[in-house]
Amino acid sequence: MHLVAADGLSVSFDPDGSLRIGWGEPDWFGPGRLTIAGEQVAFDPTSLVAVSTRDDLGPATGVEVHHGDLTMSVRALADEAMLVFRIEAAADRTVPPMASFDEPSVGWPVFTPGERLDDGVASATRSLVHQFTEFGLPCGTDASIDGFPFLPIRPPVGWPLSLVAPDGRSLVVVPLDRFHEQTIGFGGGTVRCGWHGDLEEVPGGFATELAVIAGPDLRSCLDRWGALLRRRAGTRRPGRWPDALGSKPSYWTDNGAAYWYRTEPGLDPAGSVVAAVDDLLARGVPLGAVQLDSWWYPHAELRPFDTDEWVVPPTAMIAWEPRPDVLPDGLPALRDRLRPLPLVAHIRHLSSAAPIAAEVPVHVDGPYAVPATAEAYERWLDQCVTWGIETFEHDWLVEVFFGTRPLRAVAGRARAWQEGIDRAAAERGITLQWCMATPADMAQTVTLTQVTSVRTSGDHGYIATPGQLWAWFCTTSVLARALGLAPFKDVFRGDPAVAGHHGEPEALLSALSTGPVGVGDRVGRLDPALVMRTCRADGILIKPHVPVAATSASMTNGAAGRSVLMVAECFSDHPAGRWAYVVTMRCSPRAGATTGDVRLDALGESAPTGPVVVWDWRRRTATPMDADGSWTCTLEREEWDFRVVAPVLPSGIAVIGDPDTFVTAGDARVEVRSTDRGAAVVVKGAGEQVVLTGWSARPPERTDAVDVHHDASTGVWTTAVDVTERGWTRVEFIV
Numbered sequence: 001m002h003l004v005a006a007d008g009l010s011v012s013f014d015p016d017g018s019l020r021i022g023w024g025e026p027d028w029f030g031p032g033r034l035t036i037a038g039e040q041v042a043f044d045p046t047s048l049v050a051v052s053t054r055d056d057l058g059p060a061t062g063v064e065v066h067h068g069d070l071t072m073s074v075r076a077l078a079d080e081a082m083l084v085f086r087i088e089a090a091a092d093r094t095v096p097p098m099a100s101f102d103e104p105s106v107g108w109p110v111f112t113p114g115e116r117l118d119d120g121v122a123s124a125t126r127s128l129v130h131q132f133t134e135f136g137l138p139c140g141t142d143a144s145i146d147g148f149p150f151l152p153i154r155p156p157v158g159w160p161l162s163l164v165a166p167d168g169r170s171l172v173v174v175p176l177d178r179f180h181e182q183t184i185g186f187g188g189g190t191v192r193c194g195w196h197g198d199l200e201e202v203p204g205g206f207a208t209e210l211a212v213i214a215g216p217d218l219r220s221c222l223d224r225w226g227a228l229l230r231r232r233a234g235t236r237r238p239g240r241w242p243d244a245l246g247s248k249p250s251y252w253t254d255n256g257a258a259y260w261y262r263t264e265p266g267l268d269p270a271g272s273v274v275a276a277v278d279d280l281l282a283r284g285v286p287l288g289a290v291q292l293d294s295w296w297y298p299h300a301e302l303r304p305f306d307t308d309e310w311v312v313p314p315t316a317m318i319a320w321e322p323r324p325d326v327l328p329d330g331l332p333a334l335r336d337r338l339r340p341l342p343l344v345a346h347i348r349h350l351s352s353a354a355p356i357a358a359e360v361p362v363h364v365d366g367p368y369a370v371p372a373t374a375e376a377y378e379r380w381l382d383q384c385v386t387w388g389i390e391t392f393e394h395d396w397l398v399e400v401f402f403g404t405r406p407l408r409a410v411a412g413r414a415r416a417w418q419e420g421i422d423r424a425a426a427e428r429g430i431t432l433q434w435c436m437a438t439p440a441d442m443a444q445t446v447t448l449t450q451v452t453s454v455r456t457s458g459d460h461g462y463i464a465t466p467g468q469l470w471a472w473f474c475t476t477s478v479l480a481r482a483l484g485l486a487p488f489k490d491v492f493r494g495d496p497a498v499a500g501h502h503g504e505p506e507a508l509l510s511a512l513s514t515g516p517v518g519v520g521d522r523v524g525r526l527d528p529a530l531v532m533r534t535c536r537a538d539g540i541l542i543k544p545h546v547p548v549a550a551t552s553a554s555m556t557n558g559a560a561g562r563s564v565l566m567v568a569e570c571f572s573d574h575p576a577g578r579w580a581y582v583v584t585m586r587c588s589p590r591a592g593a594t595t596g597d598v599r600l601d602a603l604g605e606s607a608p609t610g611p612v613v614v615w616d617w618r619r620r621t622a623t624p625m626d627a628d629g630s631w632t633c634t635l636e637r638e639e640w641d642f643r644v645v646a647p648v649l650p651s652g653i654a655v656i657g658d659p660d661t662f663v664t665a666g667d668a669r670v671e672v673r674s675t676d677r678g679a680a681v682v683v684k685g686a687g688e689q690v691v692l693t694g695w696s697a698r699p700p701e702r703t704d705a706v707d708v709h710h711d712a713s714t715g716v717w718t719t720a721v722d723v724t725e726r727g728w729t730r731v732e733f734i735v
Contacts, residue, residue: 001045003061003083005076009171009214011083013045017065019074019109020117021083021171023214027120028163028171029145029191032109034065034072037096040110041067051075056232057084069093072108080224081214084176085109087195088207098197101155101408102185107194108210113145114189124166126556128218129158129186130476134398134436135457138475140558145191154402159184159439160225160479161191162218164556169214172221176209176228179440180401180414198408206411217552219478219604226482233446237484240514240543241668242452243431244342245391248288248539249517249531251277252491253295254346255312256460257520258498261295261305264523269295269305269326270334275523277338285528286539289390291344291491291518296331298323300351300367312462314399316351316368320380335388342390344433347380349400363406363413370404372413374420381428391452392425395435415444422448433488433516442479453515456480456487460520464560466502467587467638471560473509474550474568474585481547486515495525503530505585505640510534511662512548512570512581517541533662538686542658542666544570544581551604559587565596565633569606572665574672576679579657579665580606580645586635595634600627600645608645613654613695613715615644620659622695622716624648646695649674651735654695655681664693678733685723693718696735703732 001013009023018031034041048063053075062075062084069090076083087108095105104110125143130136133154141147145163150156160174161184173193175182183196193210195202215221229235241247253259253273264272277290294317295305301315305326322331335343350357352369356379361372371377384392400407400417407413418441425432426449434441434454445451457473458464464472473489480487492506493499498521499506510517511534519526535541548570550559559566566587572579580603586594601607608627615622618641623631633641644664646654655672657664665672669690671682678700683690694700694717699710708719723729 001048001063003063003074003076005081005083006079007081007214009076009081009083009212011074011076013048015045017043017045021212023171024169025119025121025165027117029111030113030116030120032111034067035104035107035110035194036067037105038098038103057082060084070106083212085193085210086207089202089204091204093202093204095195095199095202097200101196101198102157102183102187102192103197104183104185104192104194105197105199107192109193111191112189113143113191121163122166126164128162128164128556129184130160130439130479132157132159132438132440134438135455135472136437136439136442136476136479138472138555140556146186146189148186154398155185156187157183157185160222162221162556164218168217168552170218170221170552172213172218172225174211174213174225175443176211178208178411179443180408181411182208182210196408198405199411200409202411217604218555219552222478222482226484229443229446230484235446235484236449238431238449238452240486241541243391244289245344245431245433245516246452246486247541248286249519249535249541250289250291250344251280251287252291252518252520254291254293254491254520255462256493257491258493258522259520260293261303261307263306270337273334274337276521277341279523280526280528283528285531286535286537287341288539289342289344290338291346291393293346294348294395296322296327300353314396316349317347318351318354319356320347320383331387343388344391344393345384345389346393346395348396349403350376363404365404365406368403370400370407370417374424377421378424381424381430384430385428389430391431391433393433393435394421397434397437397441399436401438415447418444419447422450425450439479442483442485445483445485451485453486453488454480455490457490460490460492465589465638467585467589468560470505470509470585471566471587474548474566475555477513477547478549478555481549487513487547488515488518489513491518491520493521494519494527494530495521497525502638507531507534508583508640508642508662509548511542512544512583514543514547533660536668536685537688540668542661542663542668544572544663544666546570548581548583551602553602561588563588563590563592563594565594565635567598569603571606572663572667574665574667576649576672576674577647578606578608579647580608581663582606582643582645584633584635584641586637586639589637591637593634593636595632597630597632599630600625606645608647611648612645613648613656615646615656615659615664617642617644617659617662622656622714624695624715649679651675651678652696652698653678653700653733653735655679656693656695658690659693660691675732678735680730680732682728682730683721683723684728686727687725688723690721690723691718692721692731698735700733700735703734708733
């Protein structure tokens with residue numbers, strides 16, 4: 001039995017009923033078997049029932065195998081390089097729970113990579129998985145698909161699972177639905193796909209689909225997956241400037257910030273935050289919101305203030321009310337002191353001892369409870385309306401899921417929990433931020449409308465080195481970008497006494513994220529110029545069109561631990577073409593310099609199609625290149641390089657944009673159109689002067705006769721543009 005999808009992706013069956021997936025090489029994963037309650041179910045391939053389907057995925061051929069009231073199938077899509085594995089229960093079913101989450105009760109398929117056919121895959125093949133843990137930790141290993149450096153506090157489970165051949169060709173194994181019910185478990189020499197081991201009940205008709213997607217590179221596979229999920233769900237995203245948090249720089253008090261469980265000498269917690277915010281506003285930093293972290297409400301175990309101990313107790317919330325010892329005057333009093341800035345308020349998992357747990361329906365598991373309906377969240381979100389909280393930051397999502405077994409035991413409960421929060425927030429005009437989300441939480445946002453940002457790396461200054469966190473952020477942001485989400489890099493510090501030389505790359509990644517730009521320094525210690533590189537004078541963040549994300553090659557090169565360079569890209573689109581932003585970082589904590597080339601044709605969506613000018617943002621130099629050009633970077637530990645790739649328009653002019661900002665050609669700053677004789681640029685702002693920069697072999701002129709300075713030796717031109725109070729000024733260049 002042999003099924004073939006588009007581009008030659010295939011699945012074939014051995015005489016013992018095990019299956020093998022081939023694509024060029026004959027056996028990428030080793031034999032895949034059916035298991036029920038942990039035991040292999042052997043079957044004769046001649047008993048497979050051939051099926052032909054046509055659904056929203058397109059026409060396909062496939063086969064089915066039946067076991068009791070369960071139907072397992074695999075189909076090969078005719079128009080897509082994709083295989084789809086499906087498990088369906090015909091009737092309400094009690095599922096025997098397994099010993100652990102990573103052991104599927106129904107496994108289809110369970111692979112054994114160590115039993116691959118000879119030359120099943122190239123020996124240099126790499127594998128990558130995003131662990132089912134907070135922030136989707138990316139973990140890599142070799143062709144064995146074993147030995148991933150997982151966080152031990154979470155199960156050895158993760159997805160998407162990606163295999164990348166030496167030539168870049170990739171296969172990705174990833175759920176298409178029922179994200180909280182599916183597992184891909186690792187260890188012991190097997191890769192275990194199926195219904196997770198804590199699942200106990202499924203309704204009749206319950207089905208899960210798992211895809212194997214083939215493509216020329218890893219990013220293209222993940223982008224197809226994300227587009228498919230969004231198309232199926234009819235996803236509606238809230239826009240690129242959806243709330244105050246996503247529109248202007250914000251002040252944060254979370255882990256990694258100066259006032260996370262700390263106070264300014266001589267001030268109480270409220271006074272510390274107010275003093276820092278007032279100082280930044282007085283020095284011209286146009287803040288848009290203030291975040292209040294877990295320090296303001298009571299937990300089962302309270303973390304002390306002003307201690308050198310830096311721990312994050314995972315104890316649950318007792319009440320979403322101000323702590324009398326921290327905010328004796330209440331949250332409204334702090335809100336009044338911070339007006340007119342809206343608040344972003346943190347919430348975490350619920351204690352079973354919380355009074356509200358006795359008042360509304362909840363699922364209980366020892367010290368934890370999770371609301372069984374949206375009633376508790378409706379109360380908390382009503383408090384948001386009363387207190388001037390615009391964004392509800394739900395943290396510890398992974399702890400809610402793994403801390404409350406009843407949430408995992410019955411199919412659909414986790415989805416209902418999150419959709420209930422989203423629905424209640426939408427009814428009250430409140431936006432959401434997801435924090436400590438698993439890949440399942442990220443994927444489930446395709447059915448949500450209020451999630452405006454999601455954290456995609458560990459806490460700033462905690463658990464890993466700065467460079468390792470940069471690699472984590474850029475790699476997991478690939479998932480966010482594929483799903484149409486805005487990633488949040490987390491708060492950062494700009495104070496050199498704390499951040500050293502890391503303040504600028506932290507601000508850069510924040511600006512390129514399309515998500516919040518959150519600062520968290522002590523009173524008087526942040527240079528306003530650093531923040532102003534992320535936004536206009538009126539505070540509007542200048543963003544690319546898509547989040548910065550690691551290139552396909554960088555996703556699997558182990559940049560967090562090896563002496564290699566990580567390259568990440570994003571872009572701005574204009575009527576005149578695409579502008580790319582390329583950041584290169586040396587993320588590993590290892591000492592010594594690393595040299596590598598950055599190739600334009602390896603930038604995926606940001607790869608140019610014609611001649612460009614590459615602007616070295618740090619050195620302020622411009623280099624013309626063809627579309628197959630490259631440059632060389634030599635970087636020491638935690639050093640970085642940043643380039644802007646601007647298209648050379650048919651007239652021979654290139655517009656780099658505003659070089660005083662990170663996203664020089666962001667559409668909140670400029671809009672560029674090509675004209676017969678040059679370029680027309682709409683410069684945006686509010687009563688400010690912008691020094692526009694570009695390149696041209698010949699001196700350009702402005703049609704309004706304002707001076708354009710042109711350096712004949714470098715081709716770089718500059719001109720000052722006064723943006724009127726209406727918010728924009730149009731200038732036209734002739735070459």
